[in-house]
Amino acid sequence: MVPAGTTDGAGRTGESPAAVIVLAAGQGTRMKSAVPKVLHAVGGRTMLGHAVAAARELEPEHVAVVVRHEREQVAAATLELDPRALVVDQDEIPGTGRAVQCALDALDAKAHAGRATQLVHDDAVDDTIHDGDSHPLGDGLDGAVVVLAGDIPLLDGATLAQLLAAHHADGNAVTILTTEVADATGYGRIVREEGTGDVLAIVEHKDATPGQREIREINSSVYVFDAAVLRRGLGGLGTDNAQGEVYLTDVVASARAEGGAVRALLSDDPTLVEGVNDRLALATLGAELNRRIVTEWMRAGVTVVDPATTWIDVDVELAPDVTLLPGTQLHGATVVATGATIGPDTTLTDVEVGAGATVVRTHGSLSVIGEKASVGPFAYLRPGTELGRKGKIGTFVETKNAQIGEGSKVPHLSYVGDATIGEHSNIGAASVTVNYDGHAKHRTVIGSHARTGADNMFVAPVTVGDGAYTAAGSVIVKDVPAGSLGVARGQQRNVEGWVARRWPGTPAADAATRAQAPSGEAGQLGAQAQRQLADHNALTGTIPVVPAPDSTTGSTADGSATENEGSTQR
Numbered sequence: 001m002v003p004a005g006t007t008d009g010a011g012r013t014g015e016s017p018a019a020v021i022v023l024a025a026g027q028g029t030r031m032k033s034a035v036p037k038v039l040h041a042v043g044g045r046t047m048l049g050h051a052v053a054a055a056r057e058l059e060p061e062h063v064a065v066v067v068r069h070e071r072e073q074v075a076a077a078t079l080e081l082d083p084r085a086l087v088v089d090q091d092e093i094p095g096t097g098r099a100v101q102c103a104l105d106a107l108d109a110k111a112h113a114g115r116a117t118q119l120v121h122d123d124a125v126d127d128t129i130h131d132g133d134s135h136p137l138g139d140g141l142d143g144a145v146v147v148l149a150g151d152i153p154l155l156d157g158a159t160l161a162q163l164l165a166a167h168h169a170d171g172n173a174v175t176i177l178t179t180e181v182a183d184a185t186g187y188g189r190i191v192r193e194e195g196t197g198d199v200l201a202i203v204e205h206k207d208a209t210p211g212q213r214e215i216r217e218i219n220s221s222v223y224v225f226d227a228a229v230l231r232r233g234l235g236g237l238g239t240d241n242a243q244g245e246v247y248l249t250d251v252v253a254s255a256r257a258e259g260g261a262v263r264a265l266l267s268d269d270p271t272l273v274e275g276v277n278d279r280l281a282l283a284t285l286g287a288e289l290n291r292r293i294v295t296e297w298m299r300a301g302v303t304v305v306d307p308a309t310t311w312i313d314v315d316v317e318l319a320p321d322v323t324l325l326p327g328t329q330l331h332g333a334t335v336v337a338t339g340a341t342i343g344p345d346t347t348l349t350d351v352e353v354g355a356g357a358t359v360v361r362t363h364g365s366l367s368v369i370g371e372k373a374s375v376g377p378f379a380y381l382r383p384g385t386e387l388g389r390k391g392k393i394g395t396f397v398e399t400k401n402a403q404i405g406e407g408s409k410v411p412h413l414s415y416v417g418d419a420t421i422g423e424h425s426n427i428g429a430a431s432v433t434v435n436y437d438g439h440a441k442h443r444t445v446i447g448s449h450a451r452t453g454a455d456n457m458f459v460a461p462v463t464v465g466d467g468a469y470t471a472a473g474s475v476i477v478k479d480v481p482a483g484s485l486g487v488a489r490g491q492q493r494n495v496e497g498w499v500a501r502r503w504p505g506t507p508a509a510d511a512a513t514r515a516q517a518p519s520g521e522a523g524q525l526g527a528q529a530q531r532q533l534a535d536h537n538a539l540t541g542t543i544p545v546v547p548a549p550d551s552t553t554g555s556t557a558d559g560s561a562t563e564n565e566g567s568t569q570r
C-alpha cells in the first residue's frame with residue numbers, strides 16, 4: 001500500500017526508469033587478467049564507465065551496480081564514476097538472475113526506507129502500515145527497471161532510450177534489446193512466436209536444441225522490465241539448467257505465464273550491443289568505437305589525415321579546422337582549439353591546446369599549450385606545464401610544473417621543471433633547472449626579456465631577474481639581479497703544444513703540425529680547409545655568441561651569452 005503522491009517523490013518524468021541495474025559481478029575469465037573485466041577500457045573509458053554513463057543519460061532515480069569478483073576495485077571505480085550509485089553485493093549464488101535479484105532487493109529496501117521517511121513526515125503511518133501479508137511499506141520499487149551487462153562498451157544512452165520508449169509505447173512487461181550476428185555461438189537465442197513476433201523464450205547456447213542453435217537473433221543482455229514482473233519472476237527462478245546458474249533470461253517465461261507482453265527491439269547495429277568476453281573483442285570494439293569517434297570529428301570539421309592511426313578518446317573536444325596528422329593519440333579531457341595542428345606521432349593526455357598552436361612529435365599530459373605556441377619535435381610535457389601564447393618548447397625538451405610566459409622560448413635540449421619563466425625570455429640550449437636537492441624540490445624563477453646562455457644549470461631555489469643575461473656554461477647558484485650578466489664558470493686555459501708532447505705521431509698531432517706550419521703543402525691544406533669553412537659560414541650564417549639585445553627570436557641563435565667585452569665574435 002502506497003499513499004497517493006509518494007511514488008514519484010524524485011520528480012522523474014514518466015519516461016525515466018525507476019532504476020538502472022548494471023551487472024558487474026562476473027569474473028570475466030576469458031580476459032585472463034588480474035584487472036576485472038569491466039575495468040578494462042576502450043576509448044579512454046572503462047567498460048563500467050561506458051555503462052554508467054549510458055545509464056545516467058536515462059536520468060533514472062537509481063543506478064545500482066552489482067559487484068562480487070574483485071569487489072573492492074569495482075566498488076571503488078563505481079563510486080568514482082558516480083558517487084550517488086548504489087553498490088550492491090551479489091552473494092555466492094551464481095548467475096545473472098541472482099545478480100539482478102540482489103540489486104532489486106537493495107533497491108526495494110531503499111524504496112521502503114524512502115517511504116518510511118515520507119510517512120513519518122506525513123504523520124500517516126498508522127493508516128497505512130497494516131495490510132495483511134504484503135510489506136507494510138508497499139512492494140518496493142515500481143516503474144521500469146533497465147538491466148544491462150557492464151561489458152557492452154559501445155552501448156549508448158540513445159539506444160537505451162529507444163528501448164525504454166518501445167517498452168512504454170507497447171505496454172510491455174519485458175523488452176529485450178536484440179541483434180542478429182553471423183556466429184551466435186555462446187549467446188542466448190531469441191525464440192519468437194510465429195505470427196505475433198513476441199518473444200517466447202531466451203534459450204542459452206548450452207541449453208539450446210540444434211534447431212534453436214540455428215537462430216541468429218541473440219540476447220544482448222540489455223532489458224527493460226516492469227519492476228513488479230521482475231520481482232515476481234526472480235522469486236520463482238531455479239538453477240535447473242546446463243550451467244547450474246540463476247538465469248535472468250528465465251524471467252521471460254514467467255512474465256509470459258502471467259500474461260505479460262515480452263517483446264524485442266532488434267538493433268541493426270551489432271557492434272553497438274556486442275559484449276566483450278576476451279581481449280580480441282576488446283580490441284575490435286575499441287577500434288570500432290574509435291572509427292566512429294574519428295568519423296564524427298571529421299563531420300564536425302576536423303581534418304584527420306590518417307583515420308586509421310588517429311585515436312581519440314570519448315571525452316576529447318576538438319574545434320573545427322583542427323588538423324590531426326598521422327599517429328596522433330588524444331586522450332582523456334584533451335581540448336584542441338581551432339587551427340591547431342597536432343602530430344605526426346603525438347600523444348596528448350588531458351592537454352589543452354590553444355588556437356593555431358603546433359604540436360609535433362610530442363608526448364604530453366596535464367598541460368596547457370597557448371595560442372600559436374609551438375611544441376616539438378621530440379618534446380615531453382609533463383603535468384603542470386603551461387606554455388604561453390606564441391611560446392616555444394622545442395626539440396628534446398622536457399618540462400614539468402613549469403610556467404613559460406608569452407613569447408618565451410626553450411628551443412633545444414633542456415629540462416625545465418618547477419620553474420616560472422616570464423615573457424619574451426630565451427633559454428639557451430642544453431640548460432637544466434636543477435630542482436631537486438635529494439630531499440625537496442625547489443623553484444627556478446626567470447624573469448621577462450631574460451637571455452640565458454647555453455648549457456646553464458639553474459640550481460634552485462634561484463631567481464634570474466627581468467632583462468638579465470647569463471653566460472654560457474654557467475652554474476647559476478646565486479640570484480642574478482635584473483639587468484645583470486650572471487657568469488659562473490672557470491676561466492679557460494690553453495696549454496700550447498700539449499698534443500704534440502703527449503701524443504706524438506697521432507693524426508691529431510700531425511694535423512696540429514700542419515695547421516701551425518707557416519707554408520708548404522701542409523700549410524696550404526690548412527688554409528684551404530679554413531677557406532672552405534669561411535665559405536660555409538658565409539652561406540649558413542653563424543651563431544653569434546651574444547644575441548642582439550633587441551632580438552626576440554632566438555630560435556636559431558641559442559642565446560649563448562658570454563662575458564665578452566662588447567665585441568661579437570664570428
Ligand code: UD1
Pocket residue numbers: 023024025026027066090093094095096097098099149150151186187188189202204218219220221246247248249275
Ligand atoms: C548472458 C546472457 C545471454 C546473452 C549474453 C550476452 C544470461 C543467463 N545469459 O550470457 O543470454 O546472450 O549474456 O553477452 O543472462 N554477471 C553478474 N553476476 C553473475 C554472472 C554474471 O553480475 O553471477 C554479469 C557479468 O559481470 C556480465 C553480465 O552479467 O557483465 C553477463 O554475464 P556473462 O557471464 O557474460 O553472461 P553470458 O554467459 O555471456
Ligand code: CA
Pocket residue numbers: 275276277
Ligand atoms: Ca558475456
